[in-house]
Amino acid sequence: MNAPLAMAHASYPSLAGKRVVITGGGTGIGAAMTEAFAQQGAQVYFLDIAQEASARLAAQLRHLPLAPRFMHCDLLDLAQITACFEAIFKAVGPVDVLVNNAANDDRHALADVSPAYWDERMAVNLRHQFFCAQAVAPGMRANGGGAILNLGSISWHLALPKLALYMTAKAGIEGLTRGLARDLGPDRIRVNCIIPGAVRTPRQTELWHTPDEEARILAAQCLDQRVEPHDVAALALFLASANAARCTGRDYFVDAGWYGA
């Protein structure tokens, strides 16, 4: 289910007309970012496997001057990633902003993890972030710069249970962010990591957020208000905009000050 944006965002004139790719942009935080960037007048392409929800989001936003475009892409498959970016480059040229957002936080018990499951978890949570960045970098370089946002997670900062592989990948994303920021900095490509706290997405609400869990999260946060997908989108807009021109290689939390597990 796609929730409508519940907040009016600041306007960033520098984002109008920008070519923005958002992975996992069909539901949850990704959907809020798809909507928020499209409302800035950016041309958004969002890549997802959630066919129905993504098609629904595209239909909801088709009234916008530059309607976001959904591309079905399984990010586990590197050939599909290559094909999608080739199609985007052919249609609109180089990408200005890449938001590496797609992930999967399925829980797992240590004893159940096989080598194949390990590989699959790294592929769904980490590997595509590198290869999407690799795909957009030459065009950004030729264009004189760009912005890449990687979605990390507060989970490993808090040492949450039954998430060892997800947290390994998410810790890796902070290292990847620094590595890419260093290597791409000379080309004025900025790379930053957004670290959400406990965000009230449809999936989180459905799977994990019982009333007890809800109370526990609120008690552990400095603010007793839930973080919503549009709160994360607000940070993404700023970091992608020209107003963040000197921000790179860093992690930015949007977690209502969540310090306890």
Ligand SMILES: NC(=O)c1ccc[n+]([C@@H]2O[C@H](COP(=O)([O-])OP(=O)(O)OC[C@H]3O[C@@H](n4cnc5c(N)ncnc54)[C@H](O)[C@@H]3O)[C@@H](O)[C@H]2O)c1
């Ligand atoms: N929701 C939270 O509380 C929270 C907390 C910390 C970090 N994050 C991070 O924020 C980002 C967004 O989280 P979310 O809660 O909106 O996630 P979500 O699970 O609700 O949505 C993820 C999206 O990625 C897509 N996706 C998953 N696997 C894919 C694949 N193989 N190919 C293409 N698309 C795929 C899904 O279809 C979905 O649309 C993720 O990187 C997540 O790790 C979320």
